[in-house]
Amino acid sequence: MLFAPSKAxxxxxxSDTMSGRYALxxxxxSKSFQxxxxxxxxxxxLERGEILCLLGPSGCGKxxxxxxxxxxxxxxxxxxxxxxxxxxxxGVNENPERRRVGMVFQEGALFPHLTVAQNxxxxxxxxxxxxxxxxxxxxxxxxQGYDNRYPHQLSGGQQQRVALxxxxxxxxxxxxxxxxxxSLDRSLREQLRMEVRAILKERKATAVCVTHDQEEAMQLGxxxxxxxxxxxxxxxxPEEVFHNPDTRFAAEFFGAADFLPAWQEGExxxxxxxxxxxxxxxxxxxxxxxxLQIMVRPDCLDIEPDENGAGTVVGREFLGAFNxxxxxxxxxxxxxxxxxxxxxxxxxxxxxxxxREGHRLLPFIGGRSFxxxxxxxxxxxxxxx
Numbered sequence: 361m362l363f364a365p366s367k368a369x370x371x372x373x374x375s376d377t378m379s380g381r382y383a384l385x386x387x388x389x390s391k392s393f394q395x396x397x398x399x400x401x402x403x404x405x406l407e408r409g410e411i412l413c414l415l416g417p418s419g420c421g422k423x424x425x426x427x428x429x430x431x432x433x434x435x436x437x438x439x440x441x442x443x444x445x446x447x448x449x450x451g452v453n454e455n456p457e458r459r460r461v462g463m464v465f466q467e468g469a470l471f472p473h474l475t476v477a478q479n480x481x482x483x484x485x486x487x488x489x490x491x492x493x494x495x496x497x498x499x500x501x502x503x504q505g506y507d508n509r510y511p512h513q514l515s516g517g518q519q520q521r522v523a524l525x526x527x528x529x530x531x532x533x534x535x536x537x538x539x540x541x542x543s544l545d546r547s548l549r550e551q552l553r554m555e556v557r558a559i560l561k562e563r564k565a566t567a568v569c570v571t572h573d574q575e576e577a578m579q580l581g582x583x584x585x586x587x588x589x590x591x592x593x594x595x596x597x598p599e600e601v602f603h604n605p606d607t608r609f610a611a612e613f614f615g616a617a618d619f620l621p622a623w624q625e626g627e628x629x630x631x632x633x634x635x636x637x638x639x640x641x642x643x644x645x646x647x648x649x650x651x652l653q654i655m656v657r658p659d660c661l662d663i664e665p666d667e668n669g670a671g672t673v674v675g676r677e678f679l680g681a682f683n684x685x686x687x688x689x690x691x692x693x694x695x696x697x698x699x700x701x702x703x704x705x706x707x708x709x710x711x712x713x714x715x716r717e718g719h720r721l722l723p724f725i726g727g728r729s730f731x732x733x734x735x736x737x738x739x740x741x742x743x744x745x
Contacts, residue, residue: 382441383408383566384429384534387449389438391424398424400590401438406583409564411557413571413581416613421590422570426536429568430463431456443533462527464537470511470519470526477507480526497525500559516544517552524556528563535560535567541576553580574614578602586610608727611655616684618695619724622654629654629723632670632689633661634715636723653724658684658698660719665705669712671695673705687713 384406391399399421406412414422427433429440431447431454439449442461447454463469470479480494498504501521511519520540527535540556541549557580560567571577577584578598586593586601586609594601594610605611608619620631628635631654663671663685674694675686678701685697685705697713705711715721723730 381444382406383410383443384412384568385439385441386425386429387439387441389425389428389440390436391428391433392436397590399428399435402590402592404585404592404595406566406568408566409561410582411560411567411569411580412583412585413569413577414585414587415571415574415577415581416587417572420587422572422587423538424590425587426538426568426570429534430461430536431459460530460533462530462532462535464520464523464527464535464540466539466542470522472511475508475510476503476514476522479511479522480529482526483530493529497529500528500563501525502555517548520544520552521555524559528559528565533566535565537567537569539570539572542571542573549576550579556580577614584614586614588613604722604729605655606729608655608724611722611724611729616658616696618656618658619653620656620689620693620695621691622652622723624652629721631721632691632693633695633713634721636721651725652730655722655724655729656695656715658696660715660721661695661697661713662716663687663697663699663705663711663713665709666712667710669710671711671713673707673709673711675707676705687711689713 382405384404386402386404389399389402389404390397402421402425404412414425416422424433428435428448429442434453435448439452440447441449442459446452447459471482474482476498477494480497481490484490484493494507495504498506501524503518503521503525506514506518506522511522514522523540541553544552553576569576569580571580581598583596584598584601585595588609593613594606596604601610601614605614605617608617611617620633622629622631624630625635627637629637629652633654633656636654663669663673670690671687673685674688677684677686681701682698683701683703685699686694687697688694695713
C-alpha cells in the first residue's frame with residue numbers, strides 16, 4: 361500500500377488515530393475501467409485550510425481521483441473521509457449533493473440562462489439569509505454590482521470567479537477544482553490563480569485542484585501530489601518536491617531536470633559537472649550494477665567561457681530574463697544551464713561548467729533519490745544504518 365510520506369511530524373493517512381483531524385483522507389482508493397487501473401491504492405491526507413494540487417500528465421488518474429472524492433464515480437475499493445466523516449467506504453456511498461463539496465469546473469459550467477446572482481444562489485437553501493450570502497460571495501470574488509449580468513456578458517476570468525463564488529456560497533467542507541484556469545490565456549491564468557489562492561485563504565477553505573501545470577501547482581498549492589499511472593509518486597510541499605524529488609518521474613515532471621552518470625571517488629560521488637558528498641557509513645552504491653546518476657536542475661549550474669573548458673555550447677533557449685544553454689559534455693551527455701539574458705554565448709563556445717554555491721547535486725539510483733530513500737538503499741545493499 362502506498363502511504364503519503366509523513367512530513368513535518370504528520371502521520372500517514374492510514375492512521376486511524378489521526379484521520380479525524382484531516383479535512384480530507386483517502387485510504388486505499390482504487391478505481392479501474394475495463395480492467396485498466398485509473399487510480400491504484402492511493403492514500404492521501406489534507407489539513408483543514410490547505411490547498412492540494414493533484415499534478416500529473418493526461419491519463420495519470422488525477423481527474424478520476426477528484427471524481428471519486430466528489431462522488432461522481434464509485435471506487436472499487438478504499439474509502440473517502442471529508443471533514444472527519446466517511447462519505448464513501450465499505451457499506452457507505454453518499455451521493456455527491458450530501459458530501460458538502462463545492463465544484464469548480466474547467467469551463468466554469470455556469471447556467472447561461474441564469475444571472476450571476478441566480479448562478480451563485482443555485483444550491484443554496486431558500487431562507488432569509490440567501491441575499492446576504494450571495495452578496496457576501498460576490499464581494500469575496502470582487503464582483504459586486506454584477507448580480508444581474510448573464511455569463512455571456514462576462515470575461516472568462518469573471519466567469520471563473522462566479523463559479524468560485526457559487527462553490528463557496530454554501531460553505532462546503534471541501535472545494536474541488538478541475539483544471540479551472542486551463543481555458544484562459546497565460547497572463548489572465550497567472551493573475552486569476554493568485555487571486556483564487558488569496559480568496560481561498562481568506563475563507564480558510566480547504567481545496568483540491570487538478571492541474572497538469574507545474575507552475576500552477578507551485579504557486580497555488582500548499583501541498584502537491586505528483587501522480588503517475590494512478591499512483592502518487594510524491595506528496596509534499598512544492599519546495600520539498602522541487603528540491604528533493606523522490607523519483608526521476610517526480611523530478612522531471614515538477615521542473616526541468618537532467619540526469620548525468622556518476623561514480624564513487626572516496627567519500628564523494630563525482631560527475632562531469634561536479635561532486636557531492638558520500639557518507640562514510642554507506643558502502644559502495646554499485647550494488648547489483650544499478651545505474652548511479654546525479655540529478656541537476658538548470659538553476660543549479662553556472663558556466664563561463666573557457667577555451668580549456670570541458671563543455672561545449674550546442675543550443676540556446678531564450679526565456680526573456682534568462683537564457684537556458686544546452687551544454688555537451690565529453691561523454692556526449694548534455695545538460696541545461698540557466699544564466700542571465702546578458703550572457704550571450706554562441707554555439708561551439710567552450711565553457712567551464714560548475715555547481716552554483718548553495719546548490720547540491722542529488723544522487724539517484726534505480727530511478728529513485730538515494731538520500732531520500734534509506735529503506736530503498738537497505739533493500740538494494742542488504743545493510744542498515
